[in-house]
Amino acid sequence: MSDEESGWHLTESDPGVFTELLKTLGVPLIVDDLYSLDPSTLASLQPLHALIFLFKWVAPAESSEASVDYDDAFEGFFANQVVNNACATLAVLNGVCNIPGVGMGSELRGLVDFTTGMDPQTRGLAITSSEFLREAHNSLSPPSALSLADLDLGPRDKEDAYHFIVYTPVNGVLYELDGLKRSPVRHGVFPSTGEGWVALARDVIQKRIETYPPGSLHFNLQAIRTDPLPGLRRELEALQAGGHVNLAQQILRQISAEEDKRQRWAFENSLRRHNPLGLIHALLLGLAKAGGLEAATTGAKEKMKERIAKAREEAAKGKK
């Protein structure tokens, strides 16, 4: 099914978008950017439930396929990717639905129950056909604002195809859940002490990164984790009650930082849902009334000429 026919919008793959999606689905977890896999960073984000590895998709080399340990008898939740635009939501579901005892809203619960026992392909189709899920996914892109699809602008610059893979522990084994593979992939058992599964995940991810030529891989790591705010607030109360002023201050700073981040996400999400056409027009009209539109347009014309001159230069160079 093509992206256009599927009704699934292209969305940004941003922790703020994913966290909002989880909220809509009634899952009390958040997603955060991971800037490092070192032990102290990972420790500070615990409890950690899954890692999302997002990268520019490249077809795997033939030889690497031979040594892959597929678990075709996997009993947890695993869905194949059927629609490209849904890939981020699908990855999040593959990650979240294998977390033991995870809370979820009744609609998601119903969908998961409905797909019990299905093979990955069928489950993927069921997920993609779920209207409530599609609406939750689409809610963070503007309603077909400018009806660009109707204008048939011709082939869009093909955006790079990014792919999502989830690493998560299930029953003492580290699994890799890749919607484009036929089954989850086993990466071995991990110790129940120390860093546990995240240490193994770190190794696996780092090995994967090393298979690409240096500097060629554009990737992003995100973590599905328990929301730290309720715990931090409880801790703050306890510390304040106990008169531990300095410690309380530290916790307060953490809470502040976390709340600032949430507000930034909320700001960006409100823009994502919003059709900007009215605002663009209002700004231009206001600028015209303030007497500044002419100067701005003249400046824009200058920039346009610069772009054209540059393009000419480059075209001339190319022809040599």
Added chain:
Amino acid sequence: MATQTLLSFKAGRSFRREGSSFVDASPVKGSLELLRGDDELLHLLWKNRATGQVEDDLIIFPMEAQFLKVPHTAGRTYVLKFSSSNQRHFFWMQDLSDSRDAEYATHVNGYLADPEYDPSTAAGPASSSQQAGPSAPPAPSTAPAGVTEDQLAELRALVSQVSQEQTLSQPGQSYSSARICFYTKRMSEDLSLSDVLTPSNLRPLFSNPRLLTAVFPHLPPDLPVPPSAESIQRIIESPQFQAGVRSLDQALATGLLSGLVKSLGLPEEAGLGVGPFLTAISRQAERDHHDESGQDSMQTD
């Protein structure tokens, strides 16, 4: 810095019939014009002679395109072919006599190859839109200036399946609705709203509380911060808003937003491009100012 008309002759447009390689002539009377615009660039325009409206305006860089006769066809069809893309624009000569067809083509190619082209050095008299005389120049060679035999052969291969269903004395009824290729300019060639809507350009608006308040109702309803110049500036700098502006730039470049702009209280012409959009908004501001100062006699800032 006025625009300078370099060449003009009667020509109609032909359109590829969707799903085929047939090209059908549109009966509309028009003219093909070459101008040096006040941006110093070469513009190739098609103007509708009945309405006087310029319906196509292409900016063409030197050596980027050629104007070639379509061989193996009954009529006087020419194609504007771009070297760097698949764009093809088809035209047919509308002068009753075909005696000047080759001359026009020569001059078009002359200008396309070099905007400083001097038509008096080419075969035939200098072309200008004023010249209405019937003087018949000596016929130029078959290959228009600057076009090699190889390129002609390439063109023949390209259009070998193109045929005209009707002779040009009875232009056909049908023509493809695929007019989109005429309107889509490369992004870099057009004015961009992204360059207009910058924080520094918007300063006159930000420092005018009355006018700024009028923008507030258009902010996202669930914005988690109160509306203010700061929050608006933050919005303008956000990737989400900038992506929206780029989308609008792209959509306006197609020239097809006449329907959409009406919802903003703008006339249809505002949907023809970024320039017309801005012009219409300027006029809208003047009209509103007129209405406002008519209503209250208090001094406005």
